[in-house]
Amino acid sequence: MPAWASDDDHRLPAESWIFMAIIALENVSKKYGQVTALAPLDLTFDAGRIYVLLGTSGCGKSTLLKLMLGLVSADSGTVRIAGEVLCPANMLELRRRIGYVIQHAGLFPHLTASQNVSLVARQLKWAGPRIEERLCELAELVQLPRAELERFSSQLSGGQQQRVGLMRALMLDPDVLLMDEPLGALDPIIRADLQADLRSIFRRLNKTVVIVTHDVHEAAFFADEILLLRAGQLVQRGSLSELLKNPADPFVTEFINAQRHTLGDGPDDAPAGGAA
Amino acid sequence: MTRWIATIVVLLLLAFVPLSCRPQGLKVGSKKFTESVILGEMLKSLAEDAGTPTTHYRELGGTKLVFQALLNGDVDVYPEYTGTIAEEILGSDAAASPGAMEAALGERGVLLSRPLGFNNTYALAMLATRADELGIERISDLARHPDLVFGFGNEFMDRQDGWPNLQQRYQLPQREVRGLDHDLAYRQLNLGSIDVTDAYTTDAKISAYELRLLEDDLNYFPRYDALLLIRQDLASRFPQVMSSLLRLEGAVSEAEMMAANSRVELDQISETQVAAEFLRAKLGVTATIEKDSLLRRVTERTIEHLDLVRKSLIPAILLAIPLGIVAAKSARSGQFILAVVGVVQTIPSLALLVILMPVMAALGLASVGLGSSTAVTALMLYSLLPIVRNTFSGLRSVAGEYYETAAALGLPAGYRLANIELPLASRSILSGIKTAAVINVGFATLGALIGAGGYGQPIITGIRLNDTGTILEGAIPAALLALAVQGGFELSERVFVPRGLRIRRGD
Numbered sequence: 001m002p003a004w005a006s007d008d009d010h011r012l013p014a015e016s017w018i019f020m021a022i023i024a025l026e027n028v029s030k031k032y033g034q035v036t037a038l039a040p041l042d043l044t045f046d047a048g049r050i051y052v053l054l055g056t057s058g059c060g061k062s063t064l065l066k067l068m069l070g071l072v073s074a075d076s077g078t079v080r081i082a083g084e085v086l087c088p089a090n091m092l093e094l095r096r097r098i099g100y101v102i103q104h105a106g107l108f109p110h111l112t113a114s115q116n117v118s119l120v121a122r123q124l125k126w127a128g129p130r131i132e133e134r135l136c137e138l139a140e141l142v143q144l145p146r147a148e149l150e151r152f153s154s155q156l157s158g159g160q161q162q163r164v165g166l167m168r169a170l171m172l173d174p175d176v177l178l179m180d181e182p183l184g185a186l187d188p189i190i191r192a193d194l195q196a197d198l199r200s201i202f203r204r205l206n207k208t209v210v211i212v213t214h215d216v217h218e219a220a221f222f223a224d225e226i227l228l229l230r231a232g233q234l235v236q237r238g239s240l241s242e243l244l245k246n247p248a249d250p251f252v253t254e255f256i257n258a259q260r261h262t263l264g265d266g267p268d269d270a271p272a273g274g275a276a
Numbered sequence: 277m278t279r280w281i282a283t284i285v286v287l288l289l290l291a292f293v294p295l296s297c298r299p300q301g302l303k304v305g306s307k308k309f310t311e312s313v314i315l316g317e318m319l320k321s322l323a324e325d326a327g328t329p330t331t332h333y334r335e336l337g338g339t340k341l342v343f344q345a346l347l348n349g350d351v352d353v354y355p356e357y358t359g360t361i362a363e364e365i366l367g368s369d370a371a372a373s374p375g376a377m378e379a380a381l382g383e384r385g386v387l388l389s390r391p392l393g394f395n396n397t398y399a400l401a402m403l404a405t406r407a408d409e410l411g412i413e414r415i416s417d418l419a420r421h422p423d424l425v426f427g428f429g430n431e432f433m434d435r436q437d438g439w440p441n442l443q444q445r446y447q448l449p450q451r452e453v454r455g456l457d458h459d460l461a462y463r464q465l466n467l468g469s470i471d472v473t474d475a476y477t478t479d480a481k482i483s484a485y486e487l488r489l490l491e492d493d494l495n496y497f498p499r500y501d502a503l504l505l506i507r508q509d510l511a512s513r514f515p516q517v518m519s520s521l522l523r524l525e526g527a528v529s530e531a532e533m534m535a536a537n538s539r540v541e542l543d544q545i546s547e548t549q550v551a552a553e554f555l556r557a558k559l560g561v562t563a564t565i566e567k568d569s570l571l572r573r574v575t576e577r578t579i580e581h582l583d584l585v586r587k588s589l590i591p592a593i594l595l596a597i598p599l600g601i602v603a604a605k606s607a608r609s610g611q612f613i614l615a616v617v618g619v620v621q622t623i624p625s626l627a628l629l630v631i632l633m634p635v636m637a638a639l640g641l642a643s644v645g646l647g648s649s650t651a652v653t654a655l656m657l658y659s660l661l662p663i664v665r666n667t668f669s670g671l672r673s674v675a676g677e678y679y680e681t682a683a684a685l686g687l688p689a690g691y692r693l694a695n696i697e698l699p700l701a702s703r704s705i706l707s708g709i710k711t712a713a714v715i716n717v718g719f720a721t722l723g724a725l726i727g728a729g730g731y732g733q734p735i736i737t738g739i740r741l742n743d744t745g746t747i748l749e750g751a752i753p754a755a756l757l758a759l760a761v762q763g764g765f766e767l768s769e770r771v772f773v774p775r776g777l778r779i780r781r782g783d
Contacts, residue, residue: 069684095686106681110699110774120685152776
């Protein structure tokens with residue numbers, strides 16, 4: 001078991017875990033009408049590591065990402081980004097420190113790929129050459145030919161759209177990258193390509209990444225740490241092998257076993273640890 | 277951002293740079309029936325004969341509207357009838373004696389001339405053959421035929437001295453009573469779709485259609501002696517004109533008026549010409565008649581029409597898009613805004629004009645005539661709904677994922693609106709503007725009801741004179757203009773709808 005998977009962080013006094021983590025949720029809950037999306041929950045995410053929020057659809061994992069961005073407001077509790085409590089006054093500024101990628105990339109159809117990527121920078125009045133330089137850097141990072149960036153999203157393949165979406169999320173060089181089912185809409189071959197590329201990009205960037213998925217295989221492939229959720233509650237967090245070895249609940253084994261036949265396909269080496 | 281500001285500035289310039297100025301000199305009004313127009317033309321020639329430049333606002337939409345214009349000072353003089361003054365203007369509670377009438381109008385700054393010489397009262401008319409068939413000679417006889425279909429001009433339907441009180445006085449049992457445009461009533465009589473209509477006793481069509489006027493055996497209809505209503509300040513503003521106008525007092529007999537009406541309606545001679553002939557024969561006044569070519573007329577109407585459209589549509593766009601944005605952003609005010617612009621749409625055009633006239637007068641704006649704010653405001657109000665609704669629904673239909681990603685990028689709300697939400701809704705907004713523009717071009721014909729000109733002018737003249745050629749002179753250019761506007765907006769999609777929303781996959 002790699003060193004990072006120890007239980008030590010959980011034993012830190014409350015004050016310090018809140019302030020050390022890049023993202024800290026304290027007693028956060030959310031209901032949609034009568035339906036509980038998240039039960040009151042304490043969660044921390046440390047800088048430089050890759051987390052996967054795993055669970056069936058409706059377990060509250062996407063809601064968790066939106067809470068971190070302030071896209072939905074919590075019924076109770078606070079969200080801290082790098083120690084600051086997320087509130088309307090600092091919302092825009094904190095959002096700029098987080099990159100967000102969704103399933104279909106969510107590229108604005110009226111803008112070209114490069115306009116999509118540079119949108120925030122233009123709003124912040126970056127100089128043209130600086131934008132251009134960053135565009136080239138990012139295009140190289142996601143392995144997209146620069147010329148493709150002058151196309152509209154309707155002219156790009158699903159995989160290309162997702163790469164552009166990633167570029168857009170990374171434009172301001174955020175501390176945190178949140179990805180909601182980033183591979184969910186892609187066909188298998190493109191998916192495998194992009195999955196491998198994403199992992200190498202994450203290693204190069206050394207950012208905190210939180211990926212939402214229902215796919216155990218994908219979780220195993222990316223995660224430094226998996227957070228398994230069920231019905232708005234955290235069931236267990238740890239590496240895949242930990243989850244298999246010491247399931248906190250019969251549901252853990254059940255959930256993983258349901259997708260087990262696919263597990264042999266992927267590399268089973270544990271990813272190298274982050275900077276933490 | 278600069279592009280938007282520039283667009284708005286250009287639009288405002290397009291909307292408000294005046295092409296024509298408010299006319300100077302005397303302003304004569306007339307209502308939208310032939311006799312009134314002929315008398316208006318006579319007044320114009322008499323005033324010009326006295327050396328005063330004169331504008332004649334022909335065919336204004338109705339009694340209330342013309343009288344309001346007179347009170348506002350947008351009309352200085354117009355021909356009216358004693359019965360109408362007693363029943364319509366002063367209301368039935370006012371004493372009908374000339375002295376009482378004069379006093380009541382005097383309080384409102386209006387003078388009466390002495391009668392012009394003829395009594396043009398209301399009467400009920402039937403085809404003579406049909407009346408003989410049923411043995412009907414007097415209005416009382418109608419009570420014996422409850423199945424007869426009545427069709428009355430819309431004004432007669434709700435006048436104090438119109439149908440409701442007539443029915444009461446004669447205890448008429450008829451159930452099927454239709455309101456229609458009076459100019460169409462005779463044709464309906466001829467077709468047999470109605471049996472009885474209201475008519476004026478000097479109407480040229482009475483003999484032409486072989487109508488029987490039914491005897492008013494209970495003396496229901498008041499006298500309708502023609503006279504002039506004149507603003508009190510006219511004598512001081514145009515001292516030389518007053519005596520010239522008053523030369524019409526006692527000068528027109530019933531026979532002469534009916535002959536003049538018949539010259540216009542049956543012989544298709546212009547009102548100007550007929551008025552001039554009468555003045556020369558009777559008063560020895562020589563009037564100059566300007567000859568108009570078709571091309572010049574159409575060009576002039578087109579300019580007037582476009583003037584109405586630009587002054588109403590552009591402010592409507594600038595007002596409706598923000599309203600649509602507010603509606604889309606806030607659920608409560610959204611329902612309110614959509615309800616209000618929806619209700620505005622249901623107000624009948626003539627009613628809206630009459631409501632707006634005193635408002636415009638209070639604001640010191642011209643309420644009738646070319647470039648009048650009343651028509652422009654009414655058109656603007658009618659243009660709001662399609663734009664507000666399409667802006668609202670366009671913004672509401674922008675997919676949630678775009679709102680979410682735009683917000684997640686950390687873009688401020690205003691920037692998101694201008695750079696993401698509005699461009700994504702642009703197609704819907706533009707199509708709302710296109711609908712509003714086409715409706716506006718059609719509705720702008722209502723400008724003619726208050727002398728604002730445009731293609732509506734030949735249309736109402738043509739309907740009045742039953743002259744299809746004249747109707748088409750307004751209707752064809754109006755239709756062509758609507759098509760051109762539609763086409764123009766299709767082209768403008770290339771400018772205002774972002775290219776990314778116009779291309780298809782694989783381009």
